[in-house]
Amino acid sequence: MPVTGDMHGALVVSRMLLAAVFVVAAAAKLVQVDAPSASVLGRRVPLPLARGAVALLALGELGLAAAILSHSRAREGVLAAFIALVAFVGVQARNMTSASGTVGWTNGCACFGALSRDAPPIVALFRTVGLAALALVVFVLLRGEAGPGVVPWLQSLAWAPRAFVLAGVALAVSVIAMPDLWRRAIKLASLRPVRRMSHMTPLAAPRVIIFLQRASPQCAELVAMVSDWCAQRVVAPQLETVDVETPQGRALAERYVVRGVPSVAFVGGSHIAGRVALGRRAIEKLLQTTERNGYAAIPVSAPVYFEQGELVMSARAQPGCVPCGK
Amino acid sequence: MWEIARVPSLTIGIPTYDDFSGVYFTVQALRLYHDLDDTELLVVDNFGCQHTRAFVEKWSGARYVLARDVVGTAAAKNVVFREARGEAVLCCDGHVLIVPGAIAKLRAFYRQHPDCGDLLQGPLLYDDARSISTHLDSQWLGELWGTWQTDARGLDPNAEPFEIPMQGLGAFSCRRDSWLGFNPDFRGFGGEEGYLHEKYRQAGQRTLCLPWLRWMHRFGRPGGAPYAVLRRDKLRNYAIGHAELGLDLMPMVRHFSEHAPAAEVIGTIEEALEVSWLSA
Numbered sequence: 001m002p003v004t005g006d007m008h009g010a011l012v013v014s015r016m017l018l019a020a021v022f023v024v025a026a027a028a029k030l031v032q033v034d035a036p037s038a039s040v041l042g043r044r045v046p047l048p049l050a051r052g053a054v055a056l057l058a059l060g061e062l063g064l065a066a067a068i069l070s071h072s073r074a075r076e077g078v079l080a081a082f083i084a085l086v087a088f089v090g091v092q093a094r095n096m097t098s099a100s101g102t103v104g105w106t107n108g109c110a111c112f113g114a115l116s117r118d119a120p121p122i123v124a125l126f127r128t129v130g131l132a133a134l135a136l137v138v139f140v141l142l143r144g145e146a147g148p149g150v151v152p153w154l155q156s157l158a159w160a161p162r163a164f165v166l167a168g169v170a171l172a173v174s175v176i177a178m179p180d181l182w183r184r185a186i187k188l189a190s191l192r193p194v195r196r197m198s199h200m201t202p203l204a205a206p207r208v209i210i211f212l213q214r215a216s217p218q219c220a221e222l223v224a225m226v227s228d229w230c231a232q233r234v235v236a237p238q239l240e241t242v243d244v245e246t247p248q249g250r251a252l253a254e255r256y257v258v259r260g261v262p263s264v265a266f267v268g269g270s271h272i273a274g275r276v277a278l279g280r281r282a283i284e285k286l287l288q289t290t291e292r293n294g295y296a297a298i299p300v301s302a303p304v305y306f307e308q309g310e311l312v313m314s315a316r317a318q319p320g321c322v323p324c325g326k
Numbered sequence: 327m328w329e330i331a332r333v334p335s336l337t338i339g340i341p342t343y344d345d346f347s348g349v350y351f352t353v354q355a356l357r358l359y360h361d362l363d364d365t366e367l368l369v370v371d372n373f374g375c376q377h378t379r380a381f382v383e384k385w386s387g388a389r390y391v392l393a394r395d396v397v398g399t400a401a402a403k404n405v406v407f408r409e410a411r412g413e414a415v416l417c418c419d420g421h422v423l424i425v426p427g428a429i430a431k432l433r434a435f436y437r438q439h440p441d442c443g444d445l446l447q448g449p450l451l452y453d454d455a456r457s458i459s460t461h462l463d464s465q466w467l468g469e470l471w472g473t474w475q476t477d478a479r480g481l482d483p484n485a486e487p488f489e490i491p492m493q494g495l496g497a498f499s500c501r502r503d504s505w506l507g508f509n510p511d512f513r514g515f516g517g518e519e520g521y522l523h524e525k526y527r528q529a530g531q532r533t534l535c536l537p538w539l540r541w542m543h544r545f546g547r548p549g550g551a552p553y554a555v556l557r558r559d560k561l562r563n564y565a566i567g568h569a570e571l572g573l574d575l576m577p578m579v580r581h582f583s584e585h586a587p588a589a590e591v592i593g594t595i596e597e598a599l600e601v602s603w604l605s606a
Contacts, residue, residue, distance in 0.1 A: 213602060253604060259576065259603065259604060260596070260601035260603045260604055261601060262601065277572060278569045278575070279601045280600055281570070281600075282569040282599070285570055
C-alpha cells in the first residue's frame with residue numbers, strides 16, 4: 001500500500017506517541033525507582049538488585065524512544081518496541097492469572113511507576129495490547145517508506161497545527177500513563193482542609209523516609225508497601241530510602257533518633273520530623289492514621305513531660321536537610 | 327408491648343482475673359454506698375471463675391461477660407468498652423473501692439460536659455484513707471513507667487479538674503464513643519499507664535484529674551497475685567505501645583537493662599516489634 005502525505009503525518013504522530021510513552025515510562029521509573037523496584041522484580045529479590053534492573057529497563061526504554069524518533073533506525077526501533085510490548089503483555093497476563101503474585105507486576109502494572117499504580121490490571125493489559133497493535137501497524141506501514149523525520153515534519157507545520165499535534169500527543173500520553181486521571185482530578189477537587197490540632201506538626205507535602213538494611217527481605221517488602229501507599233495519595237509524598245549500614249545512613253538514623261529498622265519517618269518542608277514509626281505494625285498504623293486524618297495530623301514523636309505544671313511537648317529529632325543531613 | 331431499651335448514662339465495667347473476693351466487695355460496695363440510678367454494672371471475667379459468675383448473675387444484678395480469648399489486663403479493659411452499653415464508662419479493677427458520692431458526681435460531670443472526649447481519672451486513695459497520689463510522672467521505676475506523685479491542686483476534693491501526665495489505671499473513665507483502646511497486641515500485665523494517656527494527647531484530648539473521683543486500690547495480696555507478672559510481658563507491651571505512639575524506646579531500654587541483661591531486653595524488643603535494633 002503506497003504511503004500518502006497524510007499517512008506520513010499519521011505515521012510521524014504515531015511514532016511520536018510511542019516514543020513519548022516510553023520516555024514517560026522510563027522517567028516515572030527513574031524518578032521513584034523504589035516503587036517499581038519492589039514490585040517489578042518481585043518482593044523476594046534484594047532491593048539493590050531490583051533497583052539496578054529497573055534502572056536498566058528504564059534506560060532501555062529511553063533507547064527505544066530515541067530509535068523510534070530517529071530517521072534512519074525508526075523501523076527497527078518500532079519493531080523492538082513491538083517485541084517489548086508483546087513481552088509486557090505476556091508478563092501482565094501471567095500475573096493476572098498468578099495466585100502467588102511474587103514475580104512480575106504483582107499489583108496491576110508498574111510500567112509507569114507510581115503514575116498508574118491504581119490502574120486496574122485489565123485496563124493496563126488492554127493499554128499494552130493497544131500500544132503493541134499501534135507499533136505493529138507503524139512497523140508494517142514504514143516498510144520501504146522512511147518518510148520525513150519527526151523534526152522536519154513538525155517544522156513544516158504552521159504553529160497552530162504544530163501546537164495541536166504536540167498537545168494532542170501530550171494528552172494521549174497522559175491518559176495512557178494515568179488511566180485514572182479523571183478520578184484523581186475529582187479527588188483533588190473535593191479535598192477538604194483537615195482539622196489541625198495545636199500540637200500537630202503542620203506537614204503539607206512531606207517526604208517519607210524509610211530507614212532499612214538493604215539486604216533484608218522484610219525491608220524490601222516494606223518498601224513495596226510504603227511505595228504503594230505513597231502512589232495512592234493524591235498529593236504523593238516523595239519516597240526516599242536510607243540504608244543504615246552506610247556511614248551516611250547511620251548518621252542520619254542517629255540524627256532522627258531511629259532506634260531500629262525498618263523505620264519510617266515523615267519529614268515536612270520545614271525539615272521538622274514527624275513521628276518515627278518503628279516496625280511494620282507501627283508503620284502500618286502511622287500510614288492508616290495519615291490516610292484518615294491527612295498529613296497535618298501526624299503527631300510529633302515527643303516524650304511528654306511537665307515543667308511547672310505546664311504540659312510540654314517538643315520534637316526529638318533535629319532539623320536538617322534530608323537525607324543528606326546538611 | 328415492646329419496650330425500648332434505654333441507654334444508661336454510665337456503665338461501671340469491672341475487669342477481673344480469678345479474684346472472686348475482689349469483685350464481690352467492689353460490686354457490693356458500689357451497690358451499698360452509691361447511687362446507681364441510670365448506671366449499668368458489667369463484670370468482664372478474663373479467667374472464668376464459676377464463683378464470680380454465680381455471684382454476678384444470681385445476686386448482684388450486674389451483667390457478666392466471659393472473655394478468655396486474650397489474657398491480659400489491657401485486653402479485658404478493651405472488652406469492657408466493647409460490651410458497655412452506657413454513654414460513658416467507668417472502668418475500675420475488681421479490687422477497687424470508689425469514695426461515696428463520686429459515681430453520682432461523675433454522671434453529673436458527663437451531663438454538664440456532653441462534648442468531653444478526655445480521659446478522666448481521680449486521685450488514688452491509700453489504705454489510710456487520707457493520703458493521695460494524683461498522678462504518675464514519667465519516670466521509670468521498678469520495671470514500670472511512672473512514679474506516684476501528688477499535685478497540691480488535687481488535695482481539695484472540691485477543686486477544679488487539672489491536667490496530669492499519667493495515672494494508675496485502676497480506675498478511669500471516658501465516653502464510650504471517645505474510647506481509643508489499648509493496642510490489641512498487648513498481652514499479660516503491664517504497659518498500660520502512660521501509653522493510654524499519650525494516646526489521648528496525640529488524639530488532641532486531655533488526661534484530667536477530677537479531685538473528687540477518689541479510688542482506693544487493694545495493693546496487698548497476701549496470697550499472691552493469681553496471674554504471673556512477667557518482665558517479658560511488661561517489656562513487650564511497653565515496646566509495642568511506644569512503637570505505636572512513636573515514642574523513644576531508649577529510656578525504657580536503659581531502665582530494663584538495670585534489671586536484666588541488655589541483650590535480653592533488646593532481644594525481647596526485636597521479637598515484639600519484628601525489627602533489628604541499631605546498637606549505639
